[in-house]
Amino acid sequence: MTEEFEFYSPVRISSGTGKAFHMDEWMKRFHAYHMLIITGKRIGKSEVFRMFTEKLNEQGVDFEIYDRAVPEPSVEAVDTLAEYVRAHDFDLVTAVGGGSSMDTAKAVCMLKNNSGSIREYLFGGSRLPEKTSIPLICIPTTAGSGSEVSAASVIADTQKQVKLSCTSALLLPKAAILDPLMQTDMPSEITAGTGMDAMTHAIEAYTSRNANTFSDLYARRAIELISEYLPMVMDKPEDLHGRMMMAQASTMAAVAFLNGGLGAVHGISQAMGGIAHTPHGISNAILLPYVMDCNCSGNLNKFADIASFMGDREKNLSLEEKAHRAVELVRTLNHRIGIPDHIATLGVSRGMFPAIIKGTMEYRMLKLNPVEMTESIVGRILEESF
Secondary structure (H helix, E strand, C coil), X not given: CCCCCCCCCCCEEEECXXXXXXXXXXXXXXXXXXXXXXXXXXXXXXXXXXXXXXXXXXXXXXXXXXXXXXXXXXXXXXXXXXXXXXXXXXCEEEEEECHHHHHXXXXXXXXXXXXXXXXXXXXXXXXXXXXXXCCEEEEECCCXXXXXXXXXXXXXXXXXXXXXXXXXXXHCCCEEEECHHHHCCCCHHHHHHHHHHHHHHHHHHHHCCCCCHHHHHHHHHHHHHHHHHHXXXXXXXXXXXXXXXXXXXXXXXHHHHHHHCCCHHHHHHHHXXXXXXXXXXXXXXXXXXXXXXXXXXXXXXXXXHHHHHCCCCCCCCCHHHHHHHHHHHHHHHHHHCCCCCCHHHHCCCHHHHHHHHHHHHCCCCHHHCCCCCCHHHHHHHHHHHC
């Protein structure tokens, strides 16, 4: 754990049942007159979204809807939407959806006032955002990505077959609205995948070489809440209290990784997603115990802590045994909520391994992993998880 750090969490968080249905107040707060809502087809057709837009009409809010946000938003899709936004007088954007809708919105809000293609701003590109984005409000409909409080937008470069991020404090949303009513339509497989995405954020942030006292606090509470409430909402999707706790845990985990960083799970998963187009949350969930097993030796105390956070009450264990208990508890949680054990179930083949390994080694936060990752170690993790 680093003793010298800066902790940064500037996004206003509004949490509570029904909070998403007061957008007129946010329009006044931002002195906005014309709002663009970015969402995906599934959310756009849902009953809760219909209720959301009906309330906007009742409140006299002037808005347009873009409902074509897709998983793994591409450079081309983001650039096309950005051109439309540049040509119109939108002064506020609201993202309603999961990580892909929010990542699309963050990129578009930035490009409204910054010229060029999003490709130029992705990691390794030639440009950095310079002008302030137009205000963005995020209303997550999943509890997992944490994009509502992160400074990154993950975009798929289909030309290079990679997923890269544009990262800048200028991309941070102005507000995040955590409303369990907006999450009750979540299918069980999405609840499971996004929930374990949040768990991965929390565990990687807690064990990161860049972790600090503040990020640890957020990560610990997120691990505790997800362990308790993810199985609950899988069994009772309509449980508003459980949904609220998962929404808060997801946001806490994101604040933790915004400040503490991530590690090898995300490095491998992001590389794998760019090549095999695997669902990010499920990829993370499958890889998490395999990577944890490898990482335990890098910080036995913290992995032993994780076992306790997840409710382990085993006594008379050595520190190493306690640390590896965390791995088994994650595996047990995965099985409890229906996560598969192997990446082959996601369409990954051994022939993809060299490209996945190469992409992993290029991941910008890999240096924060608790043990040094080499190509051979990544290859072993892929083989074990295959």
